[in-house]
Amino acid sequence: MVLVLGIETSCDETAAAIARGPGENGVDVVSSVVASQDELHARFGGIVPEVASRRHIEMIVPVVREAMTRASVSWDDLDGIAATTGPGLIGSLVVGLSTAKAIAQARRLPLAGVHHLEGHIYSAAIGRRLPLPLLALIASGGHSHLVLVRDHGRYEVLGRTRDDAPGEAFEKAGRLLGLPYPGGPRLAALADSYRGRLEPMPQARIAESWDFSFSGVKTHLARHVRGRQLGDDERASLAAAFQESVALALAEKTVRAAEEIGGLPILLVGGVARNRRLRALMEERAFSAGLRVNTAAPEYCTDNGAMIAAAGIYRLHLRAAETAELDCAANLPLRDWAGPDSS
Numbered sequence: 209m210v211l212v213l214g215i216e217t218s219c220d221e222t223a224a225a226i227a228r229g230p231g232e233n234g235v236d237v238v239s240s241v242v243a244s245q246d247e248l249h250a251r252f253g254g255i256v257p258e259v260a261s262r263r264h265i266e267m268i269v270p271v272v273r274e275a276m277t278r279a280s281v282s283w284d285d286l287d288g289i290a291a292t293t294g295p296g297l298i299g300s301l302v303v304g305l306s307t308a309k310a311i312a313q314a315r316r317l318p319l320a321g322v323h324h325l326e327g328h329i330y331s332a333a334i335g336r337r338l339p340l341p342l343l344a345l346i347a348s349g350g351h352s353h354l355v356l357v358r359d360h361g362r363y364e365v366l367g368r369t370r371d372d373a374p375g376e377a378f379e380k381a382g383r384l385l386g387l388p389y390p391g392g393p394r395l396a397a398l399a400d401s402y403r404g405r406l407e408p409m410p411q412a413r414i415a416e417s418w419d420f421s422f423s424g425v426k427t428h429l430a431r432h433v434r435g436r437q438l439g440d441d442e443r444a445s446l447a448a449a450f451q452e453s454v455a456l457a458l459a460e461k462t463v464r465a466a467e468e469i470g471g472l473p474i475l476l477v478g479g480v481a482r483n484r485r486l487r488a489l490m491e492e493r494a495f496s497a498g499l500r501v502n503t504a505a506p507e508y509c510t511d512n513g514a515m516i517a518a519a520g521i522y523r524l525h526l527r528a529a530e531t532a533e534l535d536c537a538a539n540l541p542l543r544d545w546a547g548p549d550s551s
């Protein structure tokens with residue numbers, strides 16, 4: 209078992225966590241601190257990259273210190289450091305990775321670079337072992353990826369979004385309905401409050417591909433609301449219809465893919481995996497197909513340091529640490545780091 213500090217700064221959360229593993233129950237989180245920048249970006253109605261990186265610089269040291277204090281550990285107790293190397297906002301990534309490198313260098317600790325999507329996958333290894341092999345749906349603000357995880361560090365991307373990511377679509381739909389930033393969780397809450405009849409909006413069907421598309425449903429909503437004053441009930445009904453369409457598209461395709469590749473267990477992770485309707489629909493569809501669904505706890509679905517620590521724990525456990533040349537990239541592809549015999 210190793211004790212690892214995980215650092216995540218790919219977008220607008222400055223996050224650090226201390227976690228221990230791997231054990232019988234996967235990874236144990238000892239502390240997890242997330243400093244959200246939501247309030248800062250709210251007045252712009254979206255994330256401003258330059259503002260995000262400046263705030264990361266202000267917050268990274270206090271957030272790491274807080275994670276260490278809450279875990280009651282000292283630098284000497286750590287066995288390694290993990291940090292997100294991409295994809296994400298480059299100015300934000302640099303802050304987290306430089307901090308991780310500085311600590312690793314000063315304390316002579318091994319360093320693991322973690323792909324952000326890999327971090328989301330390992331959010332489900334917190335509290336239990338990953339049921340490998342599996343099919344992961346990573347639904348977030350920046351991604352909608354179907355990834356076949358054959359083993360630790362062995363990934364195959366089967367499908368992705370062709371336009372908006374689902375979280376991005378939720379954000380845009382929230383704006384169209386006049387909801388304040390961040391629109392995603394607010395739209396979900398409004399949708400869940402609706403008790404009337406529900407008609408899902410038309411959704412794009414991309415045949416012979418595991419790709420997704422969410423721009424059609426967003427355009428449908430935009431056309432519907434353009435130039436109109438919406439009453440509260442109509443706003444809630446549109447929110448519910450939008451949520452239903454996105455959740456259905458994600459659940460149907462994921463379950464079909466899992467069936468087709470041999471009935472693999474499904475992993476539902478990423479910020480949009482917090483969505484209660486999506487979780488329920490995925491369970492329902494998977495149950496009908498005789499498949500199992502694993503989800504991360506809601507607090508580990510949105511960006512956090514614990515998922516990066518969890519991925520780093522397996523990486524450091526199964527493979528040598530990275531060198532000081534480790535770099536970050538805004539468009540980092542998800543690559544294998546392990547061979548077929550890694551475990």
Ligand code: KG4
Pocket residue numbers: 219347348349350351374375376378379390391392393396478479480481482483484509510511
């Ligand atoms: O994984 P995450 O924290 O960041 C990225 O890697 O992108 O995901 C953030 C996204 C945001 O777009 C947010 O609107 C969405 O997750 N989100 C939700 C809910 N909670 C967060 N979308 C739908 N329903 C929710 N309850």
Ligand code: ZN
Pocket residue numbers: 324328348349478479510511
């Ligand atoms: Zn994320």
